[in-house]
Amino acid sequence: MFKNNSINQCAQKRRLFFGDLFLFILLLAVGSFFLYQGTEKLGYNWQWFRIPDFIFTYSNHEFISGPLLKGLLVTLKITGLGFVLTFIIGLGTAILRLSDSFVGNSIARLYLEIVRNTPLLIQLFFIYFVVSPILNISGFWSAVIALSLFEGAYASEIFRSGITSIDKGQWEAAFSLGGNTKFAYMNVILPQAIPRIAPPLAGQAIALVKDSALVSTVAIYDLTMQGQSIISETFLTFEIWFTVAAAYLVVTLLLSWTLDRLAESFKSAW
Amino acid sequence: MTLWRTINTGLAAVILIIGVSTAVWAGNVRQNLAQESTLETIQKNQTLRVGFSTFKPWAMKDKNGDFIGFEIDVAKRLAEDMGVKIRFIPTKWDGIIPALLTGKFDIIIGGMGITPKRNLKVNFSDPYEFTGMSIIASKSAASGKKSLADFNNPATNVSVRLGTTAEKAAQNFLPKATLLKFSDEAASIQELLNGRVACLIASNPLPSNLAQKYPEKLYLPLKDDFTKEPIGFAIRKSDPDFLNYLNNWIKVTNSEGWLESRFNYWFKTAQWESLVE
Numbered sequence: 001m002f003k004n005n006s007i008n009q010c011a012q013k014r015r016l017f018f019g020d021l022f023l024f025i026l027l028l029a030v031g032s033f034f035l036y037q038g039t040e041k042l043g044y045n046w047q048w049f050r051i052p053d054f055i056f057t058y059s060n061h062e063f064i065s066g067p068l069l070k071g072l073l074v075t076l077k078i079t080g081l082g083f084v085l086t087f088i089i090g091l092g093t094a095i096l097r098l099s100d101s102f103v104g105n106s107i108a109r110l111y112l113e114i115v116r117n118t119p120l121l122i123q124l125f126f127i128y129f130v131v132s133p134i135l136n137i138s139g140f141w142s143a144v145i146a147l148s149l150f151e152g153a154y155a156s157e158i159f160r161s162g163i164t165s166i167d168k169g170q171w172e173a174a175f176s177l178g179g180n181t182k183f184a185y186m187n188v189i190l191p192q193a194i195p196r197i198a199p200p201l202a203g204q205a206i207a208l209v210k211d212s213a214l215v216s217t218v219a220i221y222d223l224t225m226q227g228q229s230i231i232s233e234t235f236l237t238f239e240i241w242f243t244v245a246a247a248y249l250v251v252t253l254l255l256s257w258t259l260d261r262l263a264e265s266f267k268s269a270w
Numbered sequence: 271m272t273l274w275r276t277i278n279t280g281l282a283a284v285i286l287i288i289g290v291s292t293a294v295w296a297g298n299v300r301q302n303l304a305q306e307s308t309l310e311t312i313q314k315n316q317t318l319r320v321g322f323s324t325f326k327p328w329a330m331k332d333k334n335g336d337f338i339g340f341e342i343d344v345a346k347r348l349a350e351d352m353g354v355k356i357r358f359i360p361t362k363w364d365g366i367i368p369a370l371l372t373g374k375f376d377i378i379i380g381g382m383g384i385t386p387k388r389n390l391k392v393n394f395s396d397p398y399e400f401t402g403m404s405i406i407a408s409k410s411a412a413s414g415k416k417s418l419a420d421f422n423n424p425a426t427n428v429s430v431r432l433g434t435t436a437e438k439a440a441q442n443f444l445p446k447a448t449l450l451k452f453s454d455e456a457a458s459i460q461e462l463l464n465g466r467v468a469c470l471i472a473s474n475p476l477p478s479n480l481a482q483k484y485p486e487k488l489y490l491p492l493k494d495d496f497t498k499e500p501i502g503f504a505i506r507k508s509d510p511d512f513l514n515y516l517n518n519w520i521k522v523t524n525s526e527g528w529l530e531s532r533f534n535y536w537f538k539t540a541q542w543e544s545l546v547e
Contacts, residue, residue, distance in 0.1 A: 028285050042372055129457075133464040139450075219429070219450035219461070228364055229451060232433030235391045237368040242287060249283055257276045 044238060051239050054230055068240075071226030072247055078144055078222060079209050085148035086208060090155025095185070097160055108156070115153035121214055123150055128218045143215040151208045158204060162197035163189060198263035205259060206252045213248070223247060307511035308376050318349040318356050321370055322380030323363040325455065326476055327536045329380060332545045340536035344398070345379045347528070348519060362453055364433035367391055370504060377516075378504040381473070383435035393509065394502035395516040398524070399533055402495025403439045405469050406477035406488055412468035415491050422446045427467040429458045436471045439497055444471075463487060473499075475537055 039046070054066045065073075096108040115123065124146040132142040166189050174184035216225035227244040231237050312318050322329050322341055329339040337358050349356035359375045370378055370392060381401065384394045407415060415421055421428065422444045430437045432451040440449055450467055452458040455476075462470045463484065470477070474495055481490045503516050523529045536542065 028282060032285070044371070125457075129460050129464065133466065139466065217453060217457070219452055225451070228432060232364045232437065233387065235367055235387070246283065246287060250280075253276055253280060
């Protein structure tokens with residue numbers, strides 16, 4: 001009786017899996033068909049063979065990175081610095097908002113409301129064209145700062161919700177051990193909050209990678225800008241945009257996978 | 271997101287991309303020529319759809335928010351001679367050729383310089399005007415520079431608009447300089463006024479207008495334009511009828527002296543300034 005059941009279930013599972021797989025392949029086929037039809041209708045002249053040269057060239061045993069690879073490196077540099085700054089700004093703002101200090105609290109609130117209720121593009125322009133000439137910040141750094149301020153606001157809300165989700169009793173326990181606020185944060189609250197925060201924070205990190213494409217509007221040679229540059233010279237519109245999109249996809253997928261691994265190991269460490 | 275899922279998503283993307291690229295192999299099959307000329311569709315729809323981008327004084331917005339400028343006059347006259355209505359479709363310059371190819375409008379009338387690279391993708395009419403490149407430099411960031419050679423070093427930042435012939439000119443004449451590319455005119459000018467770049471390269475009369483407007487900040491390092499470029503209408507390929515119409519239209523309006531008079535009004539006088547400011 002039970003045996004039968006399990007065999008049935010197995011068969012059912014297998015059927016489900018193959019049905020799923022079939023649907024998946026069908027969906028891809030439909031998608032490809034539409035793309036193919038659309039490009040056919042356009043009479044677009046595909047020239048994929050020209051793309052590899054823009055990624056890298058290898059001649060006389062010398063590896064020369066093309067504009068797209070250079071752009072990718074700039075994008076990675078911006079996002080890498082962005083991660084660090086976003087983390088610092090996010091955590092700082094969250095702690096300020098949760099503190100009892102009225103000034104700290106209102107500054108954090110003001111920053112949050114401004115950043116979350118205006119478009120990133122406008123913030124970027126404001127920092128690049130208005131703030132940076134006054135403070136003499138380079139174009140690259142103004143882009144990094146604008147991005148970090150933007151993502152930091154969202155990150156801070158994630159931190160705050162994570163911290164407030166920890167039971168009040170934990171705070172009391174920390175204080176009853178004779179610790180101060182810093183002790184409570186470092187040894188009791190954050191170790192519990194960070195595993196809860198990790199998934200949405202990973203989402204924010206991926207958003208940072210994608211939002212970094214906006215820095216192309218202020219003449220920083222990231223992946224998107226390099227793509228635009230090549231297109232304006234060669235008009236390989238679709239090929240380049242697909243390549244650029246694929247590059248972003250690879251970066252974000254790798255990132256989400258790594259962050260998942262990290263979160264897992266972090267969880268098991270506690 | 272497990273590893274398995276990651277691989278799956280990656281695979282999906284790869285298959286999609288491969289699906290797209292099969293169009294390459296199939297695309298080698300010669301496309302049938304367009305059944306109808308654009309000339310026909312324009313008359314059928316009773317509208318001429320014109321793609322352009324704002325460049326002073328080729329095309330700009332006046333105080334009431336209407337488009338005015340040399341190219342706008344040309345487009346209006348062309349539509350009038352065809353006996354159809356006109357629709358202006360403002361487009362970012364770096365995406366204007368793809369937009370034409372995908373049929374967002376029928377023709378580009380926007381001071382587009384005829385270049386061999388562009389000509390591979392679109393067909394150009396005979397030139398209906400000529401324009402020249404010039405340099406406008408910032409007094410604070412590029413004091414005392416008097417020739418192209420002075421700007422040609424890696425320490426010099428040059429601002430240009432993405433996808434313009436100015437970008438090409440900068441690459442040809444200032445190969446060593448660092449180029450900063452912007453999608454819109456305002457940003458490229460702001461960059462110059464902020465002194466982050468030493469100079470801006472653009473088709474005249476923008477540089478000379480800027481020099482008049484900000485005499486304490488900017489100056490013209492060169493006396494004359496350093497290039498002379500033919501400007502033509504751009505249309506989709508394989509459309510001899512439309513091309514023939516445009517070329518003859520240019521001959522007619524040229525022989526009347528109409529094109530020249532409009533050109534002089536927009537480029538040699540400042541009577542239109544009051545419409546914009």
